Amino acid sequence: MFRVGTTNEEVRVNWIESTLKKIPAGATLLDAGAGESQFKKFCSHLKYIAQDFGQYEGTGDVGLQTGSWDNSKLDIVSDIVSIPLPDASVDAIMCTEVFEHIPNPVLAIREFSRLLKPGGYLLITAPFASLTHFAPYHFASGLSRYFYEHHLPEHGFRIEELDLNGNYFEFIAQETRRVKQVGDKYAGVRLNVFQKTIQHLWLKILGDLSAKDKGSSELLCYGVHVFARRQG
Incomplete structure (x- = not known):
């Protein structure tokens, strides 16, 4: 069975695991929005x-x-934009799939800049686009690469790595797979055998297109992964 539209979380988790290995042993890491x-x-x-x-x-x-x-x-229960730790008190901050749940994520970036030591590491993942989830704490469907490229340097960060997870075809395939769940809940309809066959063929088409993709992630993707350093 082709995997188009199924790798969002897998790719993100693998990126987080490999990126955390870049942070030196013994460093203090704050998992913000853990x-x-x-x-x-x-x-x-x-x-x-x-x-x-x-x-x-x-x-x-x-x-x-x-x-x-x-x-x-x-360990700490607080607003993410006002964390009760001293200035320059941590070596690294990880913030995964949280920014869409913050009313003003720029204030969180400012707080991360305050908390990180010069040269400190910042690891962020967040959706480029997402369905409503964790309501009522869902304030944005997602953020583009340009959000990070604009706001991180303004708050003293140098972006070392920025990856787009998935592409247009992968995202459409993900939501095509979700039609069964959404149709059942919101339309009261369960797909019949013919409809499931059409869905299967459409996923095959999307898989073929994704295999030939040449940059459609600039239009739509699962999410953005960012690794940055706090400049001294």
Whole structure:
């Protein structure tokens, strides 16, 4: 079975794991907006601190929800734009899939700049486009590369790596696969055998187009991955 539209999370997690390895052993890392600390397992070489606002509980009737959520592993419960740590007190900050849940993510970048030591590392991932999820804490569908290229340098960061995850065809395939779930919930319709066959053929077409892709990620992709350094 072709995998078009299924690699969003896999690629992101692999990027996070490999990028965390670039941070020197013994460094203090703040996981800002850590949630359930799913990436702590990649931080065994680091002094890990988990921060989150701690208000999401996994339940809600709007959009995509997780069903349950565990806030018990947090070290710091605070607003991400006002974290109770001293200036220049951490060596690295990781913020994964959080910016779309912050009313003003630029204020978070400013706070990261305050907290990081000169030369410190910043790792960010966030959607380029996303469906409503974790409502009511969902304030933007996503952010483009130009958001980071504009705001990070303004707050003292040098971008060392910026990757676009997926492409136009991959994103459309992801949402094509989601039609069954969304159709059932929002239209009260389950796909019949003929419709499933059409869906399968459409995914095959999207897979063929993605294999020949030459830059459609500039139009649409899953998300943006950024690795930057705090300039002294």
